[in-house]
Amino acid sequence: MSTDPTSSIPRPDANGLVHGLTIEELKLLSTSCLEARALAYCPYSLFRVGASLLIHASSPTTASTTVISGANIENASYPVGTCAERTALGTAILQGHRLGSFKAIGVATDMDDFCSPCGMCRQFIREFCGNEVPVFMHNKSGEFRVLTVGELLPMSFGPEKLPPRE
Amino acid sequence: MSTDPTSSIPRPDANGLVHGLTIEELKLLSTSCLEARALAYCPYSLFRVGASLLIHASSPTTASTTVISGANIENASYPVGTCAERTALGTAILQGHRLGSFKAIGVATDMDDFCSPCGMCRQFIREFCGNEVPVFMHNKSGEFRVLTVGELLPMSFGPEKLPPRE
Amino acid sequence: MSTDPTSSIPRPDANGLVHGLTIEELKLLSTSCLEARALAYCPYSLFRVGASLLIHASSPTTASTTVISGANIENASYPVGTCAERTALGTAILQGHRLGSFKAIGVATDMDDFCSPCGMCRQFIREFCGNEVPVFMHNKSGEFRVLTVGELLPMSFGPEKLPPRE
Amino acid sequence: MSTDPTSSIPRPDANGLVHGLTIEELKLLSTSCLEARALAYCPYSLFRVGASLLIHASSPTTASTTVISGANIENASYPVGTCAERTALGTAILQGHRLGSFKAIGVATDMDDFCSPCGMCRQFIREFCGNEVPVFMHNKSGEFRVLTVGELLPMSFGPEKLPPRE
Numbered sequence: 235m236s237t238d239p240t241s242s243i244p245r246p247d248a249n250g251l252v253h254g255l256t257i258e259e260l261k262l263l264s265t266s267c268l269e270a271r272a273l274a275y276c277p278y279s280l281f282r283v284g285a286s287l288l289i290h291a292s293s294p295t296t297a298s299t300t301v302i303s304g305a306n307i308e309n310a311s312y313p314v315g316t317c318a319e320r321t322a323l324g325t326a327i328l329q330g331h332r333l334g335s336f337k338a339i340g341v342a343t344d345m346d347d348f349c350s351p352c353g354m355c356r357q358f359i360r361e362f363c364g365n366e367v368p369v370f371m372h373n374k375s376g377e378f379r380v381l382t383v384g385e386l387l388p389m390s391f392g393p394e395k396l397p398p399r400e
Numbered sequence: 401m402s403t404d405p406t407s408s409i410p411r412p413d414a415n416g417l418v419h420g421l422t423i424e425e426l427k428l429l430s431t432s433c434l435e436a437r438a439l440a441y442c443p444y445s446l447f448r449v450g451a452s453l454l455i456h457a458s459s460p461t462t463a464s465t466t467v468i469s470g471a472n473i474e475n476a477s478y479p480v481g482t483c484a485e486r487t488a489l490g491t492a493i494l495q496g497h498r499l500g501s502f503k504a505i506g507v508a509t510d511m512d513d514f515c516s517p518c519g520m521c522r523q524f525i526r527e528f529c530g531n532e533v534p535v536f537m538h539n540k541s542g543e544f545r546v547l548t549v550g551e552l553l554p555m556s557f558g559p560e561k562l563p564p565r566e
Numbered sequence: 567m568s569t570d571p572t573s574s575i576p577r578p579d580a581n582g583l584v585h586g587l588t589i590e591e592l593k594l595l596s597t598s599c600l601e602a603r604a605l606a607y608c609p610y611s612l613f614r615v616g617a618s619l620l621i622h623a624s625s626p627t628t629a630s631t632t633v634i635s636g637a638n639i640e641n642a643s644y645p646v647g648t649c650a651e652r653t654a655l656g657t658a659i660l661q662g663h664r665l666g667s668f669k670a671i672g673v674a675t676d677m678d679d680f681c682s683p684c685g686m687c688r689q690f691i692r693e694f695c696g697n698e699v700p701v702f703m704h705n706k707s708g709e710f711r712v713l714t715v716g717e718l719l720p721m722s723f724g725p726e727k728l729p730p731r732e
Numbered sequence: 733m734s735t736d737p738t739s740s741i742p743r744p745d746a747n748g749l750v751h752g753l754t755i756e757e758l759k760l761l762s763t764s765c766l767e768a769r770a771l772a773y774c775p776y777s778l779f780r781v782g783a784s785l786l787i788h789a790s791s792p793t794t795a796s797t798t799v800i801s802g803a804n805i806e807n808a809s810y811p812v813g814t815c816a817e818r819t820a821l822g823t824a825i826l827q828g829h830r831l832g833s834f835k836a837i838g839v840a841t842d843m844d845d846f847c848s849p850c851g852m853c854r855q856f857i858r859e860f861c862g863n864e865v866p867v868f869m870h871n872k873s874g875e876f877r878v879l880t881v882g883e884l885l886p887m888s889f890g891p892e893k894l895p896p897r898e
């Protein structure tokens with residue numbers, strides 16, 4: 235199986251962008267989430283998931299990182315495990331990234347079908363990504379479908395709904 | 401604050417139904433989720449949420465129950481708590497209800513705004529409700545907006561995506 | 567496989583009690599968690615778990631309930647599922663039970679080994695049960711081991727650790 | 733508030749070790765979890781938690797890392813957030829660390845009292861740490877108490893309890 239997504243990259247727009255990403259950024263995002271699958275700890279499901287976060291150049295970083303990866307981590311008590319998207323975001327938040335830092339999200343599995351984030355991850359993502367951030371959902375061949383955070387979690391329950399803590 | 405939703409019930413269709421519910425069913429669903437807020441255990445957020453599930457008449461029941469209620473249950477370790485929708489569904493699944501049992505879902509909070517299920521609950525709901533099931537999202541006055549499960553969690557990661565357990 | 571735990575009941579103390587329970591209460595607790603396994607929704611793990619809660623006679627009840635059952639409910643996104651103990655407690659909290667309501671907890675699986683609650687459930691239990699509440703952990707034959715909540719979660723992070731919400 | 737834990741370091745044993753750590757390792761572990769509190773995203777609880785993982789020198793690393801930090805990350809939907817210990821472990825697992833990699837765990841909050849991991853984190857830790865791994869639980873002044881993973885989660889439900897996936 236090839237993990238090179240190049241052949242499936244859609245035609246860029248007039249500015250040379252695909253959903254706001256340059257071809258180089260898109261290749262980085264895709265390759266990173268496809269490769270991150272190898273880092274998964276999933277002895278219970280045998281279902282590997284990889285995720286990647288593309289960081290805006292202007293965001294705070296503790297390194298010259300422009301992409302951050304994650305993979306699913308399961309637990310003998312299934313509800314205690316976590317997903318690839320949340321693992322990646324956990325690392326990113328710890329590096330100081332917050333709302334406004336993320337330019338795009340990538341997700342990949344070993345399925346023929348395009349795989350989307352679970353609802354719990356959509357909620358976790360929502361805390362740190364605006365509705366316009368694109369999520370690139372790959373199949374095992376590196377092809378992808380794109381929906382934005384706002385499309386994946388319409389009428390979301392986000393931070394602005396909670397009464398402020400005094 | 402009135403919790404009587406009657407005044408805000410939209411005009412029924414030609415069959416006398418609102419999103420497939422009779423006016424009596426809708427009143428029961430709305431009143432149940434609004435009242436269920438009083439059962440919440442939420443000392444940390446002080447944010448009460450109530451939920452209700454309308455059961456199809458033909459579904460298995462251990463009683464003559466036609467509606468099942470839930471409320472949020474918080475924990476000193478925030479991630480360990482649970483939401484109103486999952487509490488209600490937990491009780492329902494324990495009574496033997498499964499995919500096909502649920503006719504509608506109601507959610508209510510103390511906010512002026514209409515409140516939707518969080519992403520984690522959308523995922524939990526998705527396991528047991530088809531995309532067509534309507535979710536009635538109330539404000540504190542008992543008015544509501546409606547989106548279906550499929551609209552709340554588009555391109556969902558559901559049971560059909562997992563390789564079967566042999 | 568017999569689910570009758572009678573033969574394995576330990577010798578009661580001078581007051582006729584086993585960890586504070588009468589033989590009748592113990593039989594009810596054991597039978598309930600063993601039977602509750604049949605209610606589990608666990609297509610992903612095929613690992614059925616049942617739980618039961620013995621309620622103090624003086625506790626608020628919406629019915630003449632003295633035992634409340636639960637079972638595990640899994641999800642295609644494993645972390646979104648929930649355990650038997652939390653399902654049972656969810657139903658109980660919704661009935662108005664709180665700290666002081668619970669006399670004992672029972673857990674049962676299909677294993678030869680004695681099964682204990684996962685750490686997440688111990689934390690959930692801790693919110694509503696004092697350290698002295700006994701947890702009866704059964705094997706598939708109905709035999710059990712007993713540890714208290716305080717023994718299962720020593721030096722716990724409970725409600726008293728959080729600064730009060732103003 | 734001083735975050736220098738030096739003054740509170742207990743007398744080492746005959747080998748110059750404290751719970752198996754050299755004084756330098758202990759200082760690194762303590763300082764790291766105390767400092768990691770500053771990375772927390774906790775707008776809902778205002779309760780900052782930091783965690784640190786001391787890595788065995790022989791463990792696989794993508795860098796010369798010997799300590800990995802984490803902090804709590806909350807969510808508007810409280811159950812969707814995560815804790816400091818799991819954030820740190822997520823980063824570590826993604827770097828290839830597994831059972832056998834971890835020499836010690838540190839946790840710190842802003843409380844006067846010594847703070848222990850919640851039950852959910854104990855379960856997450858259990859998947860990757862043997863019973864003998866020490867957990868250094870700090871107060872805000874950098875003093876600590878130590879319990880092992882096995883002491884924090886006795887009779888745990890770990891990987892060895894699950895039927896193997898074929």
Ligand SMILES: [Zn+2]
Nearest residue numbers: 317352354355
């Ligand atoms: Zn997920």
Ligand SMILES: [Zn+2]
Nearest residue numbers: 483518520521
């Ligand atoms: Zn929810």
Ligand SMILES: [Zn+2]
Nearest residue numbers: 649684686687
């Ligand atoms: Zn559990």
Ligand SMILES: [Zn+2]
Nearest residue numbers: 815850852853
């Ligand atoms: Zn925790």
